[in-house]
């Protein structure tokens with residue numbers, strides 16, 4: 001049995017990328033110091049700001065982004081896979097990409113993933129989000145080979161779309177990811193259930209680094225970064241919403257073991273879609 005040590009860095013990113021870089025680098029170093037070969041950071045690692053104008057003032061194109069460039073150097077120095085759960089990056093059409101990067105141990109970019117599902121919701125507590133007004137949604141699911149295990153990339157709200165995770169499992173991913181900036185309200189109700197369900201239904205590890213606490217822009221995120229095994233057992237969890245890091249050892253062979261024991265992937269069948277009953281409504 002050869003174990004692979006993974007880590008989640010939990011952050012409380014604010015509006016200034018330079019300050020967020022200092023906080024991120026320190027915790028990435030701490031995780032690597034604890035022996036992690038793969039370190040994940042949350043959605044919007046480089047900055048969390050609500051105002052579109054403020055966002056546009058502070059971000060750059062991928063090729064000029066100092067935050068990304070510095071963390072590529074750090075990953076190379078530490079010899080780790082560094083998964084930046086997402087950065088806000090200026091896209092070609094003037095909109096913003098909510099883009100994850102997986103940096104390989106040599107500092108090269110092994111994978112990029114743009115968040116597919118936009119968080120356009122109105123919550124009961126009055127919180128209203130319209131990501132599609134600012135962000136350009138991605139169109140493509142992406143896997144990346146981490147050596148001992150293949151990872152499928154997703155971001156935050158994507159975790160509510162089980163067919164994306166199914167597609168990753170069918171493509172051979174044994175580690176599913178959904179780095180997040182979950183709202184406190186939805187986190188309290190749904191966070192653990194969603195992460196554990198994606199693990200159980202796909203017989204895969206789920207690793208999700210989270211933003212946590214009250215941010216400079218006033219928003220509150222849930223925290224509770226999680227590492228879940230293919231049986232749905234929580235291997236590691238951040239105690240609450242404070243910045244910090246967690247590590248756990250994962251056993252890539254457990255993916256095949258669990259998929260053999262409960263072969264729901266292999267037992268899946270196609271079926272005809274149900275008709276909509278006359279006069280039926282949701």
Ligand SMILES: NC(=O)CCC(=O)C(=O)O
Nearest residue numbers: 119156157181182183186
């Ligand atoms: N940033 C996000 O995608 C938030 C998703 C979220 O909070 C949820 O409940 O889903």
